[in-house]
Amino acid sequence: MDMPLFCKQCGNRRLPEYHEVEKTTLWLCTKCKNFVDMEDIIIRDQTDEEREIVKRKQEEFENTTNFPKAKLNRRKGVN
Numbered sequence: 001m002d003m004p005l006f007c008k009q010c011g012n013r014r015l016p017e018y019h020e021v022e023k024t025t026l027w028l029c030t031k032c033k034n035f036v037d038m039e040d041i042i043i044r045d046q047t048d049e050e051r052e053i054v055k056r057k058q059e060e061f062e063n064t065t066n067f068p069k070a071k072l073n074r075r076k077g078v079n
């Protein structure tokens, strides 16, 4: 099966993501900020809201990977 793994506009890797609204998997180019369907047809641009969600997820990920031990530290002598 031919999938739109790479963006035709910039050659960047596209990321598949299931969308409830469209009921299908859309492929996002994070550089061009647009989605194509399985046929490599541009469906729409990434919305500001979606951009914010991705940004927030990235920040959360960075926070948890930067401080993985903080949560794991056991408090001694507390009971």
Ligand SMILES: [Zn+2]
Residues within 6 Å of the ligand: 007, 008, 009, 010, 011, 012, 029, 030, 031, 032, 033
């Ligand atoms: Zn692109």
